[in-house]
Amino acid sequence: xxxPGLVAGDVVVxxxxxxxxxxxxxxxxxxxxxxxxxxxxxxxxxxxxxxxLPAHDYSAFETEIMRNEFxxxxxRQPLELLSMKRYELPAPSSGQKxxxxxxxxxxNNSMAQLEHQAVxxxxxxxxxxxxxxxxxxxxxxxxxxxxxxxxLWFPNIVLASAIRHLVHMxxxxxxxxxxxxxSIQDLNWQxxxxxxxxxxxxxxxESTWVSLVSKNYEIERTIVQLExxxxxxxxxxxxxxxxxxxxxxx
Numbered sequence: 001x002x003x004p005g006l007v008a009g010d011v012v013v014x015x016x017x018x019x020x021x022x023x024x025x026x027x028x029x030x031x032x033x034x035x036x037x038x039x040x041x042x043x044x045x046x047x048x049x050x051x052x053l054p055a056h057d058y059s060a061f062e063t064e065i066m067r068n069e070f071x072x073x074x075x076r077q078p079l080e081l082l083s084m085k086r087y088e089l090p091a092p093s094s095g096q097k098x099x100x101x102x103x104x105x106x107x108n109n110s111m112a113q114l115e116h117q118a119v120x121x122x123x124x125x126x127x128x129x130x131x132x133x134x135x136x137x138x139x140x141x142x143x144x145x146x147x148x149x150x151x152l153w154f155p156n157i158v159l160a161s162a163i164r165h166l167v168h169m170x171x172x173x174x175x176x177x178x179x180x181x182x183s184i185q186d187l188n189w190q191x192x193x194x195x196x197x198x199x200x201x202x203x204x205x206e207s208t209w210v211s212l213v214s215k216n217y218e219i220e221r222t223i224v225q226l227e228x229x230x231x232x233x234x235x236x237x238x239x240x241x242x243x244x245x246x247x248x249x250x
Contacts (some may be wrong), residue, residue, distance in 0.1 A: 018192045019199030059166075135164070155189065 022028060056194050062070070070080070092102035 015200050016195040016202075018195040061169075089113065 017023075059067070089106065090097060092106060096102035
């Protein structure tokens with residue numbers, strides 16, 4: 001609540017949640033919920049608290065392949081299946097069953113396909129052995145020499161690069177999340193320590209206040225007793241003086 005004599009906008013917090021007791025008492029939770037509901041009903045934001053942030057650019061990390069895929073999904077088009085035509089080994093047509101040239105072309109095609117698959121296997125083996133180190137060198141220097149470029153030149157290198165960058169972004173986001181969680185935890189611990197310290201001081205001051213009030217009450221009661229005794233003594237002296245005066249006149 002805002003206290004009197006404060007500058008406009010200043011707020012005095014009169015609650016210590018880490019120290020106060022009695023929150024589980026009947027009716028306390030309902031009363032707090034009613035206060036929050038009332039303040040929420042009256043509160044109307046007057047400005048955009050996110051105005052200092054730049055506009056969102058959701059396409060900053062999109063590649064051409066990703067954009068095409070997003071467009072396909074937006075158009076609700078089916079996924080194009082992987083074409084296996086280049087790996088097929090068709091036999092000569094029925095009209096060329098006895099054509100030696102046609103059969104020779106089929107054999108050459110088979111040999112070319114086998115050699116292509118053998119080269120792919122060799123490339124995969126090379127990538128499994130040297131790919132990680134080549135990427136480390138690339139990250140450190142920012143450029144590749146001829147041999148490293150040859151190692152990294154594979155059909156799936158674009159996808160591997162995109163996956164690696166996504167993993168790196170996830171790791172950075174997780175690190176940032178851990179930092180924010182630690183900052184929140186440190187802030188909560190700081191609040192708790194401050195409130196516990198303030199609560200202990202308030203309790204000590206309250207105990208001192210109770211002690212002083214009790215002493216003041218005892219002092220006031222003693223003063224009243226003394227005043228009564230003085231009044232009684234004065235009354236007794238007054239009566240004694242009257243008797244003495246009467247005896248003097250007799």
